[in-house]
Amino acid sequence: MNTVISPRQDPTSGPFLELRDLKVHFPTDDGLVKSVDGLSFSLERGKTLGIVGESGSGKSVSSLGILGIYHRRNANVSGEIWLDGQELVSASPETVRGLRGKRMAMIFQDPLSAMHPYYTIGDQIIEAYRVHHKVSKKVARKHAIDLLARVGIPQPDKRVDDYPHQFSGGMRQRAMIAMALSCDPELLIADEPTTALDVTVQAQILDLMRDLQQEFNSALIIITHDLGVTAELADDVLVMYGGKCIEYGTATEIFENPQHPYTWGLLGSMPRLDQPVTERLLPIKGTPPSLINVPSGCSFHPRCAFAEKTGGLDSTVVPELELTGSSGHRVRCHLPAQVRQQIWRDEIKPTLEGERSVASMSELPSASHESEELA
Secondary structure (H helix, E strand, O other), X not given: OOOOOOOOOOOOOOOOEEEEEEEEEEEEOOEEEEEEEEEEEEEOOOOEEEEEOXXXXXXXXXXXXXXXXXXXXXXXXXXXXXXXXXXXXXXXXXXXXXXXXXXXXXXXXXXXHHOOOOOOHHHHHHHHHHHHOOOOHHHHHHHHHHHHHHOOOOOHHHHOOOOHHHOOHHHHHHHHHHHHOOOOOOEEEEEOOOOOOOHHHHHHHHHHHHHXXXXXXXXXXXEOOOHHHHHHHOOEEXXXXXXXXXXXXXXXXXXXXXXXHHHHHHHHOOOOOOOXXXXXXXXXXOOOOOOOOOOOOOOOHHHOOOHHHHOOHHHOOOOOOEEOOOOOOEEOOOOOHHHHHHHHHHHHHHHHOOOOOOHHHOOOOOOHHHHOOOO
């Protein structure tokens, strides 16, 4: 499947959110940074899409592009972004600003830096609400207290007057979620919502997001490097590398029958509770590519342990995102489908399930970089 697709013919039909060949490029003195280079996907109301990949793969840039955060003087944004029949790339900044916060909102990665330290939690929620609703400050304050109670903050009528630094990490994340939900958005983007939180608080935040999504029937995008979070929440999974989607499918397909060597590497990096503590994770060789000078052909080929099986196509031809199977599972790889299936069945899957030694897989890709905090 070619990622460059024809313009949408009927704006009134189609999924709630649809990206069509989205590109976000940044001109710099060193060259053009192709942070997102031809991204296409769709998302329905009430569904969750997990976007995973290493640092610098374009995950957060794509979400900020959806929200229209980038100034056109600093970024070259092209393609199409359809939100419930309305195209956003060609829309005026005023139009997008009217939608941002009201119909689409974002939970940022670090609430301590995302929130203003000089204003109380309540003031910041009130401001976000009053921008889109012509209500008094008293009404907005009551709404803020109700939101804090909804996300599980104790004594919300008192904590509404506290400053961000007076909240714990988990409470700040809850307050950030309350702010994002202040206008009942139909699209919610969560960028690393559980980073730097302990596992107990992580579980609470994930349960909260799941409950709120069911309550509001929102479309939810989870951006994360934590495949456990993805498996817990996502209906579909999009794997990004070098600014492109390299695999897309349902969460079941991605975790039980992945088809791209990079995805195999991500799965190989996950610590398992049922393995001995002496078991080593399997790092991907090399480093993520420079988005100014992306490798020719398949951008993953310098790190791929199976590149020699492509007959030289790996470094000369950019692979298309092609359908594999009958359920919408797509993969961007030069390896023939039957070869990928054989490698997965005979080599990768047994190792991930602990049926082979780590030594026998020393040449297979995995992701030590996933242990870093990924943007």
